[in-house]
Amino acid sequence: xxxxxxxxxxxxxxxxxxxxxxxxxxxxxxxxxxxxxxxxxxxxxxxxxxxxxxxxxxxxxxxxxxxxxxxxxxxxxxxxxxxxxxxxxxxxxxxxxxxxxxxxxxxxxxxxxxxxxxxxxxxxxxxxxxxxxxxxxxxxxxxxxxxxxxxxxxxxxxxxxxxxxxxxxxxxxxxxxxxxxxxxxxxxxxxxxxxxxxxxxxxxxxxxxxxxxxxxxxxxxxxxxxxxxxxxxxxxxxxxxxxxxxxxxxxxxxxxxxxxxxxxxxxxxxxxxxxxxxxxxxxxxxxxxxxxxxxxxxxxxxxxxxxxxxxxxxxxxxxxxxxxxxxxxxxxxxxxxxxxxxxxxxxxxxxxxxxxxxxxxxxxxxxxxxxxxxxxxxxxxxxxxxxxxxxxxxxxxxxxxxxxxxxxxxxxxxxxxxxxxxxxxxxxxxxxxxxxxxxxxxxxxxxxxxxxx
Numbered sequence: 001x002x003x004x005x006x007x008x009x010x011x012x013x014x015x016x017x018x019x020x021x022x023x024x025x026x027x028x029x030x031x032x033x034x035x036x037x038x039x040x041x042x043x044x045x046x047x048x049x050x051x052x053x054x055x056x057x058x059x060x061x062x063x064x065x066x067x068x069x070x071x072x073x074x075x076x077x078x079x080x081x082x083x084x085x086x087x088x089x090x091x092x093x094x095x096x097x098x099x100x101x102x103x104x105x106x107x108x109x110x111x112x113x114x115x116x117x118x119x120x121x122x123x124x125x126x127x128x129x130x131x132x133x134x135x136x137x138x139x140x141x142x143x144x145x146x147x148x149x150x151x152x153x154x155x156x157x158x159x160x161x162x163x164x165x166x167x168x169x170x171x172x173x174x175x176x177x178x179x180x181x182x183x184x185x186x187x188x189x190x191x192x193x194x195x196x197x198x199x200x201x202x203x204x205x206x207x208x209x210x211x212x213x214x215x216x217x218x219x220x221x222x223x224x225x226x227x228x229x230x231x232x233x234x235x236x237x238x239x240x241x242x243x244x245x246x247x248x249x250x251x252x253x254x255x256x257x258x259x260x261x262x263x264x265x266x267x268x269x270x271x272x273x274x275x276x277x278x279x280x281x282x283x284x285x286x287x288x289x290x291x292x293x294x295x296x297x298x299x300x301x302x303x304x305x306x307x308x309x310x311x312x313x314x315x316x317x318x319x320x321x322x323x324x325x326x327x328x329x330x331x332x333x334x335x336x337x338x339x340x341x342x343x344x345x346x347x348x349x350x351x352x353x354x355x356x357x358x359x360x361x362x363x364x365x366x367x368x369x370x371x372x373x374x375x376x377x378x379x380x381x382x383x384x385x386x387x388x389x390x391x392x393x394x395x396x397x398x399x400x401x402x403x404x405x406x407x408x409x410x411x412x413x414x415x416x417x418x419x420x421x422x423x424x425x426x427x428x429x430x431x432x433x434x435x436x437x438x439x440x441x442x443x444x445x446x447x448x449x450x451x452x453x
Contacts, residue, residue, distance in 0.1 A: 013041015015163035015322035022341035055170030209279035
């Protein structure tokens, strides 16, 4: 017989919306806690920036979103659709395969409206503590504070699903000599607090990191800056000015900085810079979660988590959605949510605690053998296809490969530094690949009517 539980979902971004829909489909009683006054999570553009531009001060005024004004998706619509709900093109909206961020927020709002998820959300409610009630497995105390109030409310749930994302807490890697950076006189900022290029007009800007955000922000800021110099870990990179931009240069990583404003790179080149902008990623952050050390965040590894979702000792009553990265985030979160909801309802059984622990420890052992640091635990590329199909199998769906092929195409373009791929994308070709696949993009029997206005 199917089981119905009272579940708390923390966060109303992509992960939280996916989790809430699937929990409700399985007959669970759902409450979503959301700190903001609307849904969307990181896809809400907020022009405000934090009081500490580096994000170091624990007492700073925080801003959740890391969106900058010009951001476009770096995955096509097909990889930002849910399994049974497409990211369709809005009439009068950005029709491109890789649209601006406003289209993603529209998509999420449409999804929430179509499945009646907004009514489940307690807005302006910041969760401040989650812990088990007297060590009971299926009783969790959730405490939250409403905006504008100092008082804390509390309620007990049987299950908690953490959906708070991992792109809000800046990570500052040790890429600059710590002994000298404090005396460097220029302005320092993490990409989390970058919004628009105008404040950097006529400046010389050094960007640390050449991942997706480093690439995109360098192009955006170059429209106003005098010079942009990118410090990258790309092997054997030579000092070079980019052919497509006459004011952007590539360098090796920073060796040290000087009190006179000089930034010296490992290749011996140097510039006198006004700003250092860190595109160095983010760290996992769950300050509200108290598990007496059962679940920890160590060197950016959240663990132990079986398949990046369930802590073996606390499963299935505590789970995490959206922990992996370097993957097709939207469908992965959708799939994880289906798995969690069906495990909670009793339709799908988890392995034993011992088996889940052994599986997780084996992953850690393999990483150690390969010399991979803990911080890469949740980077599931190049095993994303295997991971996706494993969860499909758990919930009784057949494997598929088109999403994996599509994602690999994106990765190949990134490795080749062909970031113009978005405007060269052969959408018709990939639509034909999807149609020929064994599993369609949209399950018409389960999806709700999708209106394009």
